[in-house]
Amino acid sequence: MNPLVIIVEDEKTIRRFIRVALETQQYKCLEAEDGMTALSLAASYKPDVMVLDLGLPDMDGLEVIKRLRAWSNIPILVVSARGHEREKVEALDLGADDYLTKPFSISELLARIRVIFRHHLHEQCENSDNPSWNVGLLQINYEKRLVTLSGEEVHLTPTEYKLLTLLSSHHGKVLTHRYLVQGIWGEVTADDTQSLRVCMGNLRRKLEENPAQPKFIITEVGVGYRMVDEL
Numbered sequence: 411m412n413p414l415v416i417i418v419e420d421e422k423t424i425r426r427f428i429r430v431a432l433e434t435q436q437y438k439c440l441e442a443e444d445g446m447t448a449l450s451l452a453a454s455y456k457p458d459v460m461v462l463d464l465g466l467p468d469m470d471g472l473e474v475i476k477r478l479r480a481w482s483n484i485p486i487l488v489v490s491a492r493g494h495e496r497e498k499v500e501a502l503d504l505g506a507d508d509y510l511t512k513p514f515s516i517s518e519l520l521a522r523i524r525v526i527f528r529h530h531l532h533e534q535c536e537n538s539d540n541p542s543w544n545v546g547l548l549q550i551n552y553e554k555r556l557v558t559l560s561g562e563e564v565h566l567t568p569t570e571y572k573l574l575t576l577l578s579s580h581h582g583k584v585l586t587h588r589y590l591v592q593g594i595w596g597e598v599t600a601d602d603t604q605s606l607r608v609c610m611g612n613l614r615r616k617l618e619e620n621p622a623q624p625k626f627i628i629t630e631v632g633v634g635y636r637m638v639d640e641l
């Protein structure tokens with residue numbers, strides 16, 4: 411059965427643009443031009459993913475996420491304007507799965523949706539952890555807690571290993587600073603964001619050929635970090 415996507419966007423041209431792009435890839439689409447319609451369609455049709463614009467006429471898109479998450483874990487891809495980093499972070503922390511920055515290309519949209527589907531299927535089908543994962547010449551063996559680069563062991567501190575495994579187990583997906591800090595240290599204080607930056611710097615020096623232009627872990631400015639899906 412073709413996956414069903416609900417497109418929540420008040421601008422008709424953007425809604426059409428997204429719909430046409432998705433339909434060429436055999437997705438089925440529902441359209442909603444405001445938050446209330448989105449929530450009621452989501453409840454009636456149980457779509458497989460929601461593409462959600464945050465600037466809606468009747469309610470904030472963040473409110474849509476909050477209400478939806480009260481009863482549903484359907485994946486949410488947020489669409490937000492450039493420069494609204496705080497809004498993106500809030501959306502992710504409320505439970506959105508990823509975001510796209512306007513204006514975006516069709517290929518970006520489709521890539522994000524593919525990643526979301528892959529993660530969602532993964533969560534549904536495989537409860538047992540994969541013993542290992544690799545991208546390019548970087549390999550992480552979770553069972554042995556062993557990280558290798560071109561076959562050579564990389565020596566990581568426990569904190570660096572934790573950071574790497576948080577990112578790699580969500581590869582392709584952006585993780586917020588807050589999420590990472592919580593995952594590593596258990597709670598969030600102002601200092602921890604600085605510690606995260608330091609830890610990321612050290613990790614990159616060990617993994618990246620050129621730490622100033624990282625290939626494995628991408629910085630999402632003002633939001634967090636993303637482990638690439640493929641090289």
Ligand code: CA
Nearest residue numbers: 420463465466
């Ligand atoms: Ca809008």
